[in-house]
Amino acid sequence: MTSYQDTAEPHLAYLMRRTALPMPAQFAxxxxxxxxxxxxxxxxxxxxxxxxxxxxxxxxxxxxxAYVESTLPFWRS
Known part of the structure; x- marks a missing residue:
């Protein structure tokens, strides 16, 4: 059976195999x-x-x- 990692693009498979980033890097x-x-x-x-x-x-x-959307602050979605 072929796993997702085997069928994924090579760069995605590489990213999936990597260990988690340190907490400060994740925060950044x-x-x-x-x-x-x-x-x-x-x-x-x-x-x-x-x-x-x-x-x-x-x-x-x-x-x-458009007016309502354009007057929203940048932090509101």
């Missing part, structure tokens, strides 16, 4: 992912706020929905 990676997520949200909301009514209609969002 988690923090970096969180800050990146916040940055993407902030940028996306800024761009959303700049779209015209016609552009919002093209993507299926009302002006009110």
């Amino acid at each position: 990676i988690s923090f970096a992912v969180l800050v990146t997520k916040w940055s993407v949200r902030r940028r996306s909301r800024q761009h959303l706020a700049q779209l015209s009514a016609h552009q919002l209609k093209d993507i299926g969002i009302t002006t009110h929905d």
Whole structure:
């Protein structure tokens, strides 16, 4: 029988065989992912706020929905 690790991409199999990272490294990676997520949200909301009514209609969002989403703080999803 073939296991998932045998059929996975070589780099994924390598990552699955590795030991867990030390706690400070796990914390640093988690923090970096969180800050990146916040940055993407902030940028996306800024761009959303700049779209015209016609552009919002093209993507299926009302002006009110765009306003509500664009005024949310970056840490709220």
